[in-house]
Amino acid sequence: MKRYVAIGVLALMLSACSKPHDVVIPAEFAEWDRALVPAAKKLNDEDRALFSAYTARHLMAGALAPLARGTSDNPQTGIPIGMTIGQAIAEQRAFVSQMEAKAAEDKALKEKQKALDEEREAEAAKVRAAINKVLSVSFATKGVRPANGTLVASFDEAKNKGLGIAGK
Numbered sequence: 001m002k003r004y005v006a007i008g009v010l011a012l013m014l015s016a017c018s019k020p021h022d023v024v025i026p027a028e029f030a031e032w033d034r035a036l037v038p039a040a041k042k043l044n045d046e047d048r049a050l051f052s053a054y055t056a057r058h059l060m061a062g063a064l065a066p067l068a069r070g071t072s073d074n075p076q077t078g079i080p081i082g083m084t085i086g087q088a089i090a091e092q093r094a095f096v097s098q099m100e101a102k103a104a105e106d107k108a109l110k111e112k113q114k115a116l117d118e119e120r121e122a123e124a125a126k127v128r129a130a131i132n133k134v135l136s137v138s139f140a141t142k143g144v145r146p147a148n149g150t151l152v153a154s155f156d157e158a159k160n161k162g163l164g165i166a167g168k
Contacts (some may be wrong), residue, residue: 021047021086025055025079036081039085054092055079 020039025034040048058078079088145152 019086021084021089023085025083025085025088026081032088036085041084043089050089050096051085052094053096054088057092057095 020042023035023039026035040051043051061078
């Protein structure tokens with residue numbers, strides 16, 4: 001009996017001294033409270049936040065996998081079988097880094113597009129101003145000839161000087 005107690009105490013001591021990063025995430029969600037909560041409490045705040053984000057992301061993916069016909073090897077949680085807390089933290093850190101890089105790239109593309117749009121609008125405004133200067137024509141009269149239905153217009157020669165438009 002003493003031997004079993006000694007083995008139990010030794011196992012308890014070894015599990016208490018183990019690094020939380022080496023704890024394997026159980027495949028069964030029901031085992032998480034027993035296996036993960038004590039290990040997660042040993043993590044620093046940053047690692048705990050990363051681990052929480054990883055598990056939340058994969059639990060959602062696991063829940064949606066049947067809808068998306070996903071190929072997770074663990075459909076209950078979406079977390080690969082055998083994944084350790086340390087691996088999960090490293091993977092989440094890489095995921096966050098990729099998302100930040102993508103956000104920075106998207107922001108740069110939006111800024112570049114905005115600059116191009118502003119440049120095009122400025123060029124279009126210049127063209128509109130030039131067209132308006134050239135095409136500023138004043139009609140004196142306008143109408144339709146009843147005989148053949150053609151449009152007739154006469155121009156105000158005084159207002160259209162320099163544009164090369166004659167009176168009738």
